[in-house]
Amino acid sequence: MSRASMNDQEKVFIRRRLEAVAGLVAVGFLLLTIRAVDLHWLQADELQAMADKQRYRQFETAAPRGPILDVNGRSLAESIEVPSIAAIGREVPDADIAKLAEALGINKKSLTKRLKRSQGFVWLARQVNPATAEKVMALNIEGVRQETEWRRYHPLGPEIGHLLGFVGIDGHGLEGVERNFNNTLAGAPGIRLVQRDARGRSLPGGIWLKDPAMGKTVRLSLDSSIQSIAYAALADGIRQQNAKGGSVVVMRPKDGAIVAMANWPGFNPNSFGDHKPGEWRNRVITDVFEPGSTLKPFAIAAALESGKWKPDSRVFCENGKYQVGSHTIHDDHQEQWLDLTGLISRSSNIGIAKVALDIGSERLYNMLTEVGFERRSGIGLSGESPGIIPPIGRWGAVETANIAFGQGIAVTPLQLATAFCVLANGGNYVAPKLLADEASHASHRVMPEKTARIIASMLETATGPDGTGSKAVPAGYRVAGKTGTAQKPSADGSYADDKFTAVFAGMAPAENPELVVVVVIDEPQKSIYGGQVAAPVFRNIVATALPYLGVSPTETETPEWQVLTTSLSDNDRLVSRHSLVRLSLREARKVASVRGFRLRSHGTGWVSHQEPRSLDSVATGEVVEVWLNE
Amino acid sequence: MISRRLSTTLILGSVALLAASQVWLSHMRYELSLETSRIQKEQSELNREIHQLNLELASLTRPERLRKIAQTELGMAPPHPMQVVRP
Numbered sequence: 001m002s003r004a005s006m007n008d009q010e011k012v013f014i015r016r017r018l019e020a021v022a023g024l025v026a027v028g029f030l031l032l033t034i035r036a037v038d039l040h041w042l043q044a045d046e047l048q049a050m051a052d053k054q055r056y057r058q059f060e061t062a063a064p065r066g067p068i069l070d071v072n073g074r075s076l077a078e079s080i081e082v083p084s085i086a087a088i089g090r091e092v093p094d095a096d097i098a099k100l101a102e103a104l105g106i107n108k109k110s111l112t113k114r115l116k117r118s119q120g121f122v123w124l125a126r127q128v129n130p131a132t133a134e135k136v137m138a139l140n141i142e143g144v145r146q147e148t149e150w151r152r153y154h155p156l157g158p159e160i161g162h163l164l165g166f167v168g169i170d171g172h173g174l175e176g177v178e179r180n181f182n183n184t185l186a187g188a189p190g191i192r193l194v195q196r197d198a199r200g201r202s203l204p205g206g207i208w209l210k211d212p213a214m215g216k217t218v219r220l221s222l223d224s225s226i227q228s229i230a231y232a233a234l235a236d237g238i239r240q241q242n243a244k245g246g247s248v249v250v251m252r253p254k255d256g257a258i259v260a261m262a263n264w265p266g267f268n269p270n271s272f273g274d275h276k277p278g279e280w281r282n283r284v285i286t287d288v289f290e291p292g293s294t295l296k297p298f299a300i301a302a303a304l305e306s307g308k309w310k311p312d313s314r315v316f317c318e319n320g321k322y323q324v325g326s327h328t329i330h331d332d333h334q335e336q337w338l339d340l341t342g343l344i345s346r347s348s349n350i351g352i353a354k355v356a357l358d359i360g361s362e363r364l365y366n367m368l369t370e371v372g373f374e375r376r377s378g379i380g381l382s383g384e385s386p387g388i389i390p391p392i393g394r395w396g397a398v399e400t401a402n403i404a405f406g407q408g409i410a411v412t413p414l415q416l417a418t419a420f421c422v423l424a425n426g427g428n429y430v431a432p433k434l435l436a437d438e439a440s441h442a443s444h445r446v447m448p449e450k451t452a453r454i455i456a457s458m459l460e461t462a463t464g465p466d467g468t469g470s471k472a473v474p475a476g477y478r479v480a481g482k483t484g485t486a487q488k489p490s491a492d493g494s495y496a497d498d499k500f501t502a503v504f505a506g507m508a509p510a511e512n513p514e515l516v517v518v519v520v521i522d523e524p525q526k527s528i529y530g531g532q533v534a535a536p537v538f539r540n541i542v543a544t545a546l547p548y549l550g551v552s553p554t555e556t557e558t559p560e561w562q563v564l565t566t567s568l569s570d571n572d573r574l575v576s577r578h579s580l581v582r583l584s585l586r587e588a589r590k591v592a593s594v595r596g597f598r599l600r601s602h603g604t605g606w607v608s609h610q611e612p613r614s615l616d617s618v619a620t621g622e623v624v625e626v627w628l629n630e
Numbered sequence: 631m632i633s634r635r636l637s638t639t640l641i642l643g644s645v646a647l648l649a650a651s652q653v654w655l656s657h658m659r660y661e662l663s664l665e666t667s668r669i670q671k672e673q674s675e676l677n678r679e680i681h682q683l684n685l686e687l688a689s690l691t692r693p694e695r696l697r698k699i700a701q702t703e704l705g706m707a708p709p710h711p712m713q714v715v716r717p
Binding site for chain 2: 076153159227543
């Protein structure tokens with residue numbers, strides 16, 4: 001009985017225990033279920049986001065800027081990838097800082113400061129050379145990593161620095177073309193999503209959320225060869241004159257394309273930090289100067305337009321001294337009677353002043369504004385100055401007379417070039433353009449073609465042997481242009497006695513202008529005259545640029561040539577030959593030049609064969625081909 | 631009876647085959663993704679090289695440098711007027 005009741009009691013006890021355990025398990029399951037629901041349902045979004053954050057990483061990849069090319073496709077600015085060293089501040093062990101500083105070549109103190117300033121991401125050295133980056137990465141310091149950035153290079157350096165401007169370290173154009181065409185040039189950064197394993201290494205097969213897109217190309221109308229020619233000629237002229245600075249702009253009058261635009265002193269955009277901000281300025285468009293006599297052709301144009309004056313109308317030039325109101329006008333050379341052509345070639349201030357006073361201020365003002373003065377040309381560069389013309393209401397007799405010979409008015413070199421393009425274009429105004437693929441701006445007529453031609457031929461006499469601009473003429477070509485000399489205004493508004501601007505503006509070749517060139521030399525020391533200072537620079541540019549453009553000279557009787565022909569004339573035996581065989585290339589060239597045919601040679605040594613076989617039937621200008629053998 | 635054993639074998643066989651090909655496929659996928667990333671890296675290397683060579687070309691053919699070489703090393707001079715012929 002007792003044994004049976006014991007058994008019963010035990011059974012109950014065991015059952016209770018089982019029930020208790022089962023209950024606990026059930027509660028456990030319930031809790032797990034609640035937790036599972038909590039995790040999978042209630043907190044799901046948040047947790048999923050956290051997990052993704054750990055597993056996936058988004059990288060932003062910078063896209064390179066597009067290149068800037070010249071008209072022939074030569075690279076003027078190019079971006080390349082360079083390494084940069086960065087670190088996560090809190091991860092870099094203190095013990096390694098000295099080692100790191102040495103590898104980076106920077107002061108330990110400043111490195112420590114930089115690392116402690118921010119616990120997170122910090123740049124240590126940006127855009128370093130690959131060897132330094134390799135050295136740093138070889139140290140294998142925790143928290144230090146290598147990133148790649150794009151760096152902008154301008155291979156032509158200072159020659160074209162002012163025009164191109166530069167790009168800041170974050171790849172943003174800050175000056176010049178780089179700044180004004182930043183939207184085109186800048187690439188769109190890409191975003192890449194990469195999965196990472198437990199150790200944070202990237203797993204293969206990331207996806208691009210957004211592809212990086214390289215910036216677009218900007219092709220300028222500029223020709224880097226002519227740019228280089230212009231820069232070298234300008235530098236040369238300034239060195240000879242010990243001048244303060246200068247600018248050159250070369251334009252193609254037919255479509256207004258800017259072919260070259262250079263300033264001295266040069267500015268190297270690859271190391272823009274070494275230059276003062278004032279030296280970044282592209283003075284061809286930002287700085288104004290008094291154009292002096294280079295403005296006279298436009299006063300003459302206004303006079304011809306008025307119908308009151310003819311090219312052969314004559315003016316009495318008062319023997320070099322003339323009173324307008326309270327103001328006395330002087331001429332450098334005392335002149336008496338001159339026709340309009342004479343006014344240009346002798347550059348008489350008095351004559352021009354009298355002409356301007358006769359036609360009145362309004363006609364002069366209209367002519368000046370129509371050829372592009374007092375307004376921005378709109379080539380797309382910022383900082384362009386519109387120049388200064390006093391309001392027409394304030395033009396009295398003195399102002400009208402002064403402005404006619406380029407005083408009391410300020411223009412930019414680009415404006416002056418644009419205005420001369422009107423004369424070169426037969427009276428059509430074409431706005432200047434900087435981009436090669438930009439359609440030419442619509443041209444409009446500013447003066448009748450006949451007037452423009454007359455002025456151009458007057459300008460040709462100004463560069464003749466008796467003109468002020470005779471030094472502007474290169475051997476073999478005819479040019480038309482005008483010299484100018486102007487006193488610089490000083491800080492108090494009066495004219496400085498010893499500071500001048502020497503200018504030459506002209507077109508070449510005169511008969512069918514391919515180029516319009518404006519040369520401005522700031523504060524020349526040895527001579528102050530445009531004809532002495534700026535004209536030779538013009539000549540040097542044109543003498544090299546025209547052959548480069550394939551423009552044949554028209555004037556054949558040059559002194560050097562005569563020397564060569566006379567030295568040949570006593571060499572009749574050579575010149576009267578029927579064949580060039582067994583001659584040297586040099587001798588063959590002499591024969592060709594005297595007999596007037598063109599020579600095309602192959603190989604080196606002596607002529608072994610020629611085509612055609614006999615020279616007797618070869619006419620002037622025909623080609624003779626020769627093959628040479630050692 | 632035999633047909634039942636045969637079908638079991640067939641089913642097991644195809645399951646094994648499918649499983650094996652799944653493994654092989656995922657291996658292939660891994661290999662290919664490695665290959666892709668290698669080629670992509672190579673492509674970006676080449677792109678970088680193109681940029682670099684462009685730059686090198688531009689700086690070696692700088693007109694100013696060519697002029698200096700032509701004049702000092704090659705003894706060349708600007709042409710006389712009569713030596714210029716429009717092509």
